[in-house]
Amino acid sequence: MSLLDDVSIVVTPNGYKAGELYAVVPVPAEGSEQVTNGDFSNGETGWSFGDDWSVVGGQATTTGALLTSINQNALVEGTNRLTFDIISGGALIYTNYPSFSLKADFSTTGTHTIDLESDGIGSNRTLYIYNRYAGNSSTIDNVSVKEVVTVSADMDVTRATAATRVDENGLVNYAEIIGSEEITNGDFADWTADVPDSWSVVDSGDASSNVTQNPTGQCQIISDGTLTYIQQNSLVIGVDYRLQYDITNYVSGLLLLDLTVDIPLETSIGSYSVDFTATSGGFVIKRQGACNVTIDKISVKEVTRDNVPRIDYSGGGCPHILAEPQRTNLITYSEDFSQSAWVKSGVTLTSNYSTSPDGTLNATRVTGSASSSMLQSFVYFSNESQTVTVSFYAKGTGKFRIKNTQGNVVDNYSSNYDVTSDWERYSYTITNTSSSSGVQIVGITGNSTGAAYDLSIWGMQLEIGSYPTSIIPTSGSTVTRNQDQFSRDGISSLINSEEGVLFWEGVGFINGGSEIMLSLSDGTSTNVIQSILHSTASRIIFRIILGGVNTVNLSSFDISQTENLKIALKWKENDFALWINGVEKASLTSGSTFSTNTINQLNFADSNGASNAFYGKVKQLQVYKTALSDEQLIQLTGTSGTDFYESYAEMASALTYTIQ
Numbered sequence: 208m209s210l211l212d213d214v215s216i217v218v219t220p221n222g223y224k225a226g227e228l229y230a231v232v233p234v235p236a237e238g239s240e241q242v243t244n245g246d247f248s249n250g251e252t253g254w255s256f257g258d259d260w261s262v263v264g265g266q267a268t269t270t271g272a273l274l275t276s277i278n279q280n281a282l283v284e285g286t287n288r289l290t291f292d293i294i295s296g297g298a299l300i301y302t303n304y305p306s307f308s309l310k311a312d313f314s315t316t317g318t319h320t321i322d323l324e325s326d327g328i329g330s331n332r333t334l335y336i337y338n339r340y341a342g343n344s345s346t347i348d349n350v351s352v353k354e355v356v357t358v359s360a361d362m363d364v365t366r367a368t369a370a371t372r373v374d375e376n377g378l379v380n381y382a383e384i385i386g387s388e389e390i391t392n393g394d395f396a397d398w399t400a401d402v403p404d405s406w407s408v409v410d411s412g413d414a415s416s417n418v419t420q421n422p423t424g425q426c427q428i429i430s431d432g433t434l435t436y437i438q439q440n441s442l443v444i445g446v447d448y449r450l451q452y453d454i455t456n457y458v459s460g461l462l463l464l465d466l467t468v469d470i471p472l473e474t475s476i477g478s479y480s481v482d483f484t485a486t487s488g489g490f491v492i493k494r495q496g497a498c499n500v501t502i503d504k505i506s507v508k509e510v511t512r513d514n515v516p517r518i519d520y521s522g523g524g525c526p527h528i529l530a531e532p533q534r535t536n537l538i539t540y541s542e543d544f545s546q547s548a549w550v551k552s553g554v555t556l557t558s559n560y561s562t563s564p565d566g567t568l569n570a571t572r573v574t575g576s577a578s579s580s581m582l583q584s585f586v587y588f589s590n591e592s593q594t595v596t597v598s599f600y601a602k603g604t605g606k607f608r609i610k611n612t613q614g615n616v617v618d619n620y621s622s623n624y625d626v627t628s629d630w631e632r633y634s635y636t637i638t639n640t641s642s643s644s645g646v647q648i649v650g651i652t653g654n655s656t657g658a659a660y661d662l663s664i665w666g667m668q669l670e671i672g673s674y675p676t677s678i679i680p681t682s683g684s685t686v687t688r689n690q691d692q693f694s695r696d697g698i699s700s701l702i703n704s705e706e707g708v709l710f711w712e713g714v715g716f717i718n719g720g721s722e723i724m725l726s727l728s729d730g731t732s733t734n735v736i737q738s739i740l741h742s743t744a745s746r747i748i749f750r751i752i753l754g755g756v757n758t759v760n761l762s763s764f765d766i767s768q769t770e771n772l773k774i775a776l777k778w779k780e781n782d783f784a785l786w787i788n789g790v791e792k793a794s795l796t797s798g799s800t801f802s803t804n805t806i807n808q809l810n811f812a813d814s815n816g817a818s819n820a821f822y823g824k825v826k827q828l829q830v831y832k833t834a835l836s837d838e839q840l841i842q843l844t845g846t847s848g849t850d851f852y853e854s855y856a857e858m859a860s861a862l863t864y865t866i867q
Contacts, residue, residue, distance in 0.1 A: 210835070210842060214829050220519075220526040220528050228693075229361050230361050242351055242352045245351050250262050254277050256277050257276050257278075274337060278336070280333050281332065283327045286324060287323045287352050287353070289320065290349075290352075291318070291350040291351065293315065299311070302331070336350070363695055370383075386508050387509075391441070438491045442507070443485060449508055450507050451507075452480075452506070456500070460500055461494065462493070466486045467486040473683065516529075527713060528693070529824060530693065531688070531822055535687040536685060538667050538681060540682065542682070545571075549583070549584050551581070555572075555575070557572035558571050561663045565665075573662045574661045579653065583651075584650065585647070586649065588613075593639060595611070596673065597634065601633055606658060607662060608655065609652075610648060611649060612648040626662055647669065674717050692811070696808040696809075699804040699807035702806045705780070706800060712825070712827045714771055724739040724812065725811055726814055728806060736751050736776060736806065737750040739819075740768045745764055746762055747766050748761070758798050761784070773844040774844070778834065780798070
């Protein structure tokens with residue numbers, strides 16, 4: 208038997224398409240029986256019998272003297288699967304939905320099946336079975352109607368904030384879906400203004416007293432202190448959008464994106480973007496104070512992030528599903544080092560010098576020589592008793608160090624880094640013991656020998672935590688990326704509560720002293736199967752809580768969580784085992800399992816979907832409805848075990864399952 212013959216859920220990065228992390232599931236399942244007394248063992252109970260129909264020998268029979276039916280209110284909303292036996296004669300199937308009409312004509316004996324649609328309302332629930340032949344007898348038996356239930360194990364992905372990943376081309380970009388353009392004529396040819404003498408609608412390049420649109424479509428805003436704005440009514444309240452714009456000239460003043468809390472727009476010459484949530488139906492730019500700014504290429508598009516998992520290719524090879532904790536980049540300008548937030552000492556900067564890891568020309572050149580040369584930023588904390596990590600991308604020639612001074616730790620430098628000609632991400636972590644408030648100093652400095660260095664840098668990040676997470680771009684303020692959450696409920700038909708296997712392959716992140724896990728459960732902490740990466744970095748746990756009691760607790764103590772792992776948990780009455788990388792690490796030959804259909808949820812976390820969330824890289828996840836043999840578990844978790852398919856279509860074809 209192939210391993211895939213009994214798999215009921217498969218989640219892989221290749222299953223991501225068009226905003227959905229798909230799972231492969233079996234053919235549609237059937238719901239509970241809707242027919243009462245379908246075998247006629249209780250006579251006519253539950254049925255309405257027309258003239259000339261009766262129950263004879265436990266079967267419904269008609270002599271055919273009249274064209275009448277037997278009927279029952281058995282159809283539910285959606286698709287209903289009718290199955291019945293024709294012992295003799297034939298049958299006509301009628302329903303009232305969407306109007307009373309013939310749905311099927313069966314003229315042969317045997318078992319017959321047809322799917323019927325209904326809205327489940329009133330008489331539209333009625334199933335009619337007529338005798339097909341007037342003047343001839345017909346006999347039917349074993350009538351069954353069950354709802355066709357298409358159970359989807361597609362993962363629900365929740366994050367809601369912008370988040371980056373490394374794509375298949377090795378570029379850093381946002382994992383999101385970008386909608387169509389919401390702005391008509393971003394060159395200001397179709398706008399409205401509250402004060403025509405301060406902002407005006409200019410259709411043909413004409414000049415007004417205060418707003419000039421030049422032939423290239425740029426809009427120069429020259430205004431006194433009167434509060435004015437330009438607007439297009441194109442947004443939906445509560446929806447997330449991304450504004451992109453160019454500043455092509457700046458003399459004075461400030462532009463604001465008008466929201467409940469206004470967002471200042473950049474005024475230095477360059478291209479910018481800002482994410483925001485609409486608080487009204489109007490997209491409004493207003494100015495503050497006397498103003499002389501030239502703005503161009505305004506674009507606003509809807510951004511969707513929920514149900515958009517981060518399919519990440521960092522490290523090369525096959526992709527993985529990236530799951531990270533909430534983090535905040537405390538550096539306010541992660542790419543623009545020309546800003547005054549960055550203090551320069553003995554270094555020379557060249558902005559927009561080379562193409563950065565995001566594929567655009569926005570990396571900064573930093574050159575210096577003396578060991579005291581410095582590019583640094585200052586971040587203020589109210590409590591310095593933190594573990595923090597600084598990280599950034601760099602390439603070039605020479606050596607450099609990272610300065611990461613916190614609180615009472617003075618002049619704390621990393622060892623020298625040898626920079627290469629390819630982009631690499633460098634990081635440095637420091638834990639401070641001080642509990643006083645103070646300053647976090649982050650920067651790049653000359654190497655300890657004072658030799659010259661020539662770097663391109665991009666993506667500076669400072670975050671509270673013991674390891675670096677994906678880049679969180681900033682452009683004037685700190686930015687927070689929410690935790691990734693993965694869950695799916697209502698899938699009891701895809702999980703055998705009495706026996707089965709939960710298998711996953713991936714890498715866990717350093718978890719900072721708490722357990723992280725993947726789980727199958729009933730949605731509570733009372734009944735749950737847990738695959739746990741323990742707070743001790745070398746310990747893996749298989750735990751079952753049954754009826755609120757910890758009944759299975761198997762552990763391995765010699766596995767590094769940060770290496771690629773293939774982990775399988777097997778459960779069956781008196782037969783439990785933990786397999787890792789082709790080896791049975793622990794087993795238990797006594798104990799009970801759950802009642803039928805108890806387990807109905809899958810979470811990249813504990814049973815509630817939020818606590819003990821899994822942080823790491825998941826390459827694949829599978830659920831089996833039988834307890835696999837040792838030979839199968841070796842095949843599943845060993846180095847030659849199940850690997851990725853090159854594409855979603857290949858995976859679907861190989862598994863011969865319906866893609867929901």
